[in-house]
Amino acid sequence: MVTIDKILDEITQLDMDSRDMLIEILNKRRIEERRNEIADNARKTKKDFDAGKLKSYSAKEAIKKLNKKP
Numbered sequence: 001m002v003t004i005d006k007i008l009d010e011i012t013q014l015d016m017d018s019r020d021m022l023i024e025i026l027n028k029r030r031i032e033e034r035r036n037e038i039a040d041n042a043r044k045t046k047k048d049f050d051a052g053k054l055k056s057y058s059a060k061e062a063i064k065k066l067n068k069k070p
Contacts, residue, residue, distance in 0.1 A: 011019060048054050057065065 011022065014022065045054070049056075
């Protein structure tokens with residue numbers, strides 16, 4: 001089983017340029033994962049809206065609803 005400690009031990013054996021490249025790659029992958037999560041959420045929300053599961057509000061109504069205390 002791979003542990004974070006094992007991974008960190010391997011990373012410390014890399015030169016600084018390789019570590020910087022690894023950080024950049026990981027950051028870009030995380031950004032892409034987040035974009036995919038947002039896109040998936042948008043598709044699901046649109047599907048629910050098209051199916052009539054969600055109600056649309058004007059901006060004024062939405063703000064009023066958001067400001068209501070639970």
